[in-house]
Amino acid sequence: MALAKITSVSGTAVHVPGADIDTDRIIPARFMKCVTFNGLGEFAFYDVRFDPTSGERTDHPLNEERFNGANILLAGVNFGCGSSREHAPQSLNKYGFESIIAESFAEIFFGNSTTLGMPCVTLTADQINHLREAVEADPTTEITVDVDKLEVRSSAGHTFDCAIPDSARDALINGRWDPIQELLDNEEKTSGVGEALPYV
Amino acid sequence: MGKTLYQKVWDAHTVGTLSDGRTQLFIGTHLIHEVTSPQAFGMIRELGLTVKYPHRTFATIDHIVPTINQDAPADPLAAEMMAALRENADDFGVTYFDLASGKQGVVHVVGPEQGITQPGSTIACGDSHTATHGAFGAIAFGIGTTNVRDVLATQTMAMESLKVRLIKVDGELKPGVYAKDVALDIIRRLGANGGIGYAYEYGGSTFKNFSMEERMTVCNMSIEGGARCGYVNPDDTTFDFLKGRPYAPGDAEWDNAVSRWRAFASDSDAHYDDIVQIDAAEIEPTVTWGVSPDQGISISETIPDPAEAPTEVLRNSYQEALDYMKLPGGTPIKGVPIDVAFIGSCTNGRLSDFREAARFLQGHTVASGVQAIAVPGSQITAIQCEKEGLDKIFEDAGFEWRAAGCSMCLAMNPDKLVGDQVCASSSNRNFKGRQGSPLGRTILMSPVMVCAAAVRGVVSDAREVFEVGEFDIAVT
Ligand code: SF4
Numbered sequence: 174m175a176l177a178k179i180t181s182v183s184g185t186a187v188h189v190p191g192a193d194i195d196t197d198r199i200i201p202a203r204f205m206k207c208v209t210f211n212g213l214g215e216f217a218f219y220d221v222r223f224d225p226t227s228g229e230r231t232d233h234p235l236n237e238e239r240f241n242g243a244n245i246l247l248a249g250v251n252f253g254c255g256s257s258r259e260h261a262p263q264s265l266n267k268y269g270f271e272s273i274i275a276e277s278f279a280e281i282f283f284g285n286s287t288t289l290g291m292p293c294v295t296l297t298a299d300q301i302n303h304l305r306e307a308v309e310a311d312p313t314t315e316i317t318v319d320v321d322k323l324e325v326r327s328s329a330g331h332t333f334d335c336a337i338p339d340s341a342r343d344a345l346i347n348g349r350w351d352p353i354q355e356l357l358d359n360e361e362k363t364s365g366v367g368e369a370l371p372y373v
Numbered sequence: 374m375g376k377t378l379y380q381k382v383w384d385a386h387t388v389g390t391l392s393d394g395r396t397q398l399f400i401g402t403h404l405i406h407e408v409t410s411p412q413a414f415g416m417i418r419e420l421g422l423t424v425k426y427p428h429r430t431f432a433t434i435d436h437i438v439p440t441i442n443q444d445a446p447a448d449p450l451a452a453e454m455m456a457a458l459r460e461n462a463d464d465f466g467v468t469y470f471d472l473a474s475g476k477q478g479v480v481h482v483v484g485p486e487q488g489i490t491q492p493g494s495t496i497a498c499g500d501s502h503t504a505t506h507g508a509f510g511a512i513a514f515g516i517g518t519t520n521v522r523d524v525l526a527t528q529t530m531a532m533e534s535l536k537v538r539l540i541k542v543d544g545e546l547k548p549g550v551y552a553k554d555v556a557l558d559i560i561r562r563l564g565a566n567g568g569i570g571y572a573y574e575y576g577g578s579t580f581k582n583f584s585m586e587e588r589m590t591v592c593n594m595s596i597e598g599g600a601r602c603g604y605v606n607p608d609d610t611t612f613d614f615l616k617g618r619p620y621a622p623g624d625a626e627w628d629n630a631v632s633r634w635r636a637f638a639s640d641s642d643a644h645y646d647d648i649v650q651i652d653a654a655e656i657e658p659t660v661t662w663g664v665s666p667d668q669g670i671s672i673s674e675t676i677p678d679p680a681e682a683p684t685e686v687l688r689n690s691y692q693e694a695l696d697y698m699k700l701p702g703g704t705p706i707k708g709v710p711i712d713v714a715f716i717g718s719c720t721n722g723r724l725s726d727f728r729e730a731a732r733f734l735q736g737h738t739v740a741s742g743v744q745a746i747a748v749p750g751s752q753i754t755a756i757q758c759e760k761e762g763l764d765k766i767f768e769d770a771g772f773e774w775r776a777a778g779c780s781m782c783l784a785m786n787p788d789k790l791v792g793d794q795v796c797a798s799s800s801n802r803n804f805k806g807r808q809g810s811p812l813g814r815t816i817l818m819s820p821v822m823v824c825a826a827a828v829r830g831v832v833s834d835a836r837e838v839f840e841v842g843e844f845d846i847a848v849t
Pocket residue numbers: 435436479480481500502718719720778779782783800801
């Protein structure tokens with residue numbers, strides 16, 4: 174299984190405000206009644222994009238026309254906390270996001286995203302604020318998440334050092350972000366470990 | 374230097390180091406349910422793979438199960454998920470505790486109940502509350518669906534190693550203070566993201582004296598504190614709980630198993646990356662006031678006033694939470710009216726929870742206008758409760774006694790809040806919209822506190838509602 178080498182993601186960005194955005198917010202549980210991930214994109218952030226009472230579109234940034242087509246999400250601290258549902262990164266990915274920049278990520282969400290080939294990198298609150306201001310002033314501002322060089326750059330002139338765990342960086346840039354083949358290749362060793370465990 | 378349980382279990386289950394530097398970890402026990410497994414089975418079918426160790430894979434159905442007429446979901450999507458799990462279990466030879474088995478229930482209640490959850494093992498499940506199983510001295514991870522695929526196909530997954538934080542709680546809890554309060558208190562102190570990068574080891578005399586149910590309640594909520602897993606070292610309490618359970622080692626292997634399990638406990642000279650010390654006597658009955666599990670206060674405190682928040686970030690997040698909760702900052706949490714009372718979930722849906730709640734509820738009546746529901750964590754729990762007549766006590770008090778499932782913990786079945794109803798809930802998450810209504814409001818607390826709120830119709834101090842004498846203390 175040859176996977177794409179994801180060394181960088183470029184495009185436009187949108188900022189979603191708030192700390193501790195949990196996966197229930199990203200994809201409400203009622204939309205998880207499905208046996209495939211297809212079609213989850215339209216439900217991303219559903220309850221904040223649509224007024225729960227009237228069903229009308231809210232003034233959420235994702236509803237702003239000028240951010241249509243944004244493929245990079247800017248967020249705050251502890252993004253993706255809560256449930257382990259892969260439905261959350263899947264819905265963001267299917268919505269059109271190819272990379273997420275936040276102050277920090279919840280671990281399960283981070284791992285799930287990496288396995289989809291969607292790099293999640295961290296910047297400081299200040300740096301994210303600069304990018305937010307830039308994209309809000311001019312939504313066509315081009316942002317590049319350079320996973321290889323560990324940099325986030327913008328056409329507004331920013332260059333920030335970003336962070337991502339070594340293993341995730343390595344997996345993304347070398348096209349190994351989905352580990353299944355390597356896990357399968359080690360079958361013999363796996364069986365050995367299994368045999369040594371009395372409860373297995 | 375000695376090792377922690379975490380390190381010992383990790384070492385025993387390491388297959389090797391992957392090219393990206395992560396560890397390939399052997400997962401001895403894989404638990405699956407209807408929400409996060411169908412896509413994974415779809416993926417292995419697509420890749421032409423199979424389930425490597427079907428006998429180490431256990432399925433049950435919990436999230437979408439109706440609690441009235443369990444096996445007849447009116448919702449066609451729920452019926453489709455039910456059918457998919459049945460088919461996948463049959464096709465791949467996976468043990469399935471289905472509705473007809475008499476053993477169905479919330480996956481984190483079923484594993485321990487069946488004796489599948491064992492010390493020194495690695496456990497994974499496509500569900501973040503898998504940390505519950507750590508109560509037995511297992512290392513148990515919640516995983517995403519692609520990981521579920523990996524574990525199905527290879528019985529392994531790629532994992533980054535964690536640091537270990539010892540959370541030591543010593544002393545006796547005051548009457549009316551429960552394991553749930555310990556969990557909420559820890560999360561309040563360390564924050565909803567305080568545990569990122571950590572496994573939590575819960576130690577100290579309080580945990581030593583806890584029952585398995587109490588240990589499970591705290592381990593369950595490790596994830597609310599940001600920790601990927603949490604555990605308690607196995608001891609006689611653990612072994613006594615497991616003895617005689619269907620999947621526990623039989624008499625012939627029992628002694629060997631116990632000595633092997635015992636050896637997994639952290640060494641006294643183990644190194645911890647961090648140590649937190651908490652005095653049990655300081656913990657009060659705790660309730661949440663906001664939309665994150667770390668937004669908690671003791672029952673006698675006032676809701677924080679955003680104007681007094683120490684930082685701007687906190688000020689904003691308090692304000693956002695209070696706007697959603699429609700609660701004024703600076704006022705007491707006690708007295709906030711509730712519409713719904715829910716006792717259940719993998720945090721507090723076990724026999725001991727219903728026993729303790731019934732002990733105080735007996736002779737009281739749910740306030741008019743409050744809908745109160747009690748949902749046992751498993752079919753076995755339901756039968757145990759019914760044998761003891763607990764269902765009658767709940768029903769006499771005005772609770773609805775339902776069938777087993779996740780129910781209103783996340784409301785993927787028909788049990789949902791309506792509009793902006795307020796729910797006093799024994800579950801684990803107070804996120805916006807968590808209980809089925811995009812405007813619904815959740816206040817987390819212990820089951821006994823849920824009973825107190827149900828009886829008074831407002832958030833209350835159970836020690837007052839159920840009278841001083843019953844808790845054998847003088848409450849001022
Ligand atoms: S009871 Fe709640 S937290 Fe537990 S598994 Fe079910 S939905 Fe998840």
